[in-house]
Amino acid sequence: MAEPAPDLTRPARPSRLTDPKFRALVFQILATLTVVAFLVYIVHNTLTNMEQRGISTGFGFLDRTAGFAILQSLIPYSETSTYGRTFVVGLLNTILVSALGVVCATIIGFVVGVLRLSSNWLIKKIATAYIETFRNIPLLLQIFFWYFAIGFNLPGPRQSIAIGESVFLNNRGLYVPAPVFGEGFGWTLAAIAVAIVAVLVLAHWARRRFELTGQSFHTVYVSLAILLGLPLLVFVATGAPLSWDMPALQGFNFRGGLTVIPELFALTLALSIYTAAFIAETVRSGIQSVSHGQTEAASALGLRQSWTLRLVIIPQAMRVIIPPLTSQYLNLTKNSSLAPAIGYPDLVAVFAGTTLNQTGQAVEIIAITMAVYLTLSLVISLFMNWYNKRMALKER
């Protein structure tokens, strides 16, 4: 018996259930519903719990008086200031320690990273020992070490460790001369601004000329001359309106000058040393990533050693170094939140710590704190993506 011939004019319709598009749609709807249900459940629980415990909600607490003192603040702050101001003080302290840490870690990291590749055996081993030691010890432990073990055992003010006649280190902190800007110092600042603009214009002009005619220009030396010379000239012409306020021992402590509190000193030191070990590894792998053929090609073209470095190796190494370097900066900023462990008044310590304990508004405060760090990360990663795109290899 012959089977009925299949209808070949119409393709067999697949079941809806095996259609990938349909399945994706169903799955997405299910996932959305689950997440929304979960969020609703949590919000409901939170509101009920807060009502029962009598915790007030909203951001009104930011205008209430804080009533506690802060060890270090970059803006005027007193016990009568509001919680909103507390937040700003904490944020500025976080930014201060992060910025100091980034600068120091970059310097130490690049130096150690280059030394790690040195042809000198001893130097190479010392750099390796530095990296392997500090990378493998928890940051919090390092902070504790510098603060409790070293900082507390420094001599008192009378036996301070003096560097020259102006910098003193003791168990109350680091004392450095503070600049006092006299009248007319604004002119010098203006001169610095003018010099920066002039250098930018000069660099642009020099690059244009180089591309058009092939004639090079001593941009670096001329720029340095402009950058240093112009402000110095104006500074002298306006009568050197700058003096230094020297720290001096009076009674039991130092007066005058700029005081770096031990908490800030220990935190910056630990953050820089720890992050520098990672930056050094980044720098090393970046430099090693430039293949030896590039150096050889450059010497075959007759480029000088310094030109090879400047035109061939560094640009290619930077392309590899920048993305992980940025994430190291980000890590440093996030790691600065370890400050409460030694009582440095950063955002987490004064806001997510003291303010939270006083007001009890956990949800709002933790949300604000997290938002601050998220914004910082987002800004840094946006910048990183932009820079990455600019530096990326343009393949044709």
Added chain:
Amino acid sequence: MAEFVPHPELPPPASSVGVVGWLRRNLFSGWLNSLLTVAALYLVVTALPPLLNWAFFSADFVGENRDACDSGGACWVFVNARFSTFMYGFYPAAQAWRVDLIFGTLLLLMSPLFFKGFRYKLQLGGFILFVYPWIAFGLMHGGLLGLPVVETAKWGGLSLTLLLAAVGCIAALPLGVLLALGRRSTNMPVVQTMCVVFIEFWRGVPLITVLFMSSVMLPLFLPEGVSFDKLLRALIGITLFQSAYMAEVVRGGLQAIPKGQYEAADALGLGYWRKMGLIVLPQALKIVIPGIVNTFIALFKDTTLVIIVGLLEILGMVQNALNDPNWLGFSTEGYVFTAFVFWIFCFSMSRYSQWLERKLHTGHKR
């Protein structure tokens, strides 16, 4: 006609071989290098002897109390006297064998994984990852088989450090794999967005705020009458935090698998889960093992932060011991000891991960 007589082979110049040659090449190859060498030598010679002297030669190792420390060097008596709390926290001394048993068994179970010829690596790995933690928890907590209960508040020291890191990593692995798959699923934009937001959120905030959140906000999220204990809250925070990092590591592995593998799986008619489970993930996870070890090292160091929410792992125990009026002023010894413990763990793990990377790297390398 004079026959050509070759000169006898001369040895290489004395200055280019042997110790002298090595010194010339590696330490004194130019004026700059010589200067650097001399400076570095000076540094080593001034710093190393006092350090060694402090740590070993004039240090005190045995004794009962601080009176035993009178020779001017490090007082390791302090570490000696507090050793059991540094290891076990406040776990009752009579029950400490349970902790030893857990970690000893774990070491024994893990050792075959390092041998090349062992056949059941996958099964054993699965057992260690998914079954053993429950057995370990039962043993640690007690209450079964007549073992007295030791509540989590008494756990501490190095055992707590290891526990936090291990549980955080094991629990984060499946979550991280799912998140990475979600982030790569371009045909489901909603799921993809959710995964991206989740990952970037946890990666963008410091662990300390996560711990704060899990200790003060988590109780608010739970329905009435339900409460988690402190350790569990910290573990939840650590797991969520770690899963985001794990997801990024796994994503790297997924991206490294050539497109042909995905297409071949499709061509064979495999569905999504079979394609991922049988073709892509086995290859991807193998490549990312070094990355996973690296995130584990980072987590291991980060566990010290739980001191902020009142859990006393090894650093917390040391801090606690330093406040003991009988042992005031030995902070350096305590920190150096803790640093040494962490260093041993982290350094050996990072060496292991580098070795793995070299072993798995099958391409050409200069």
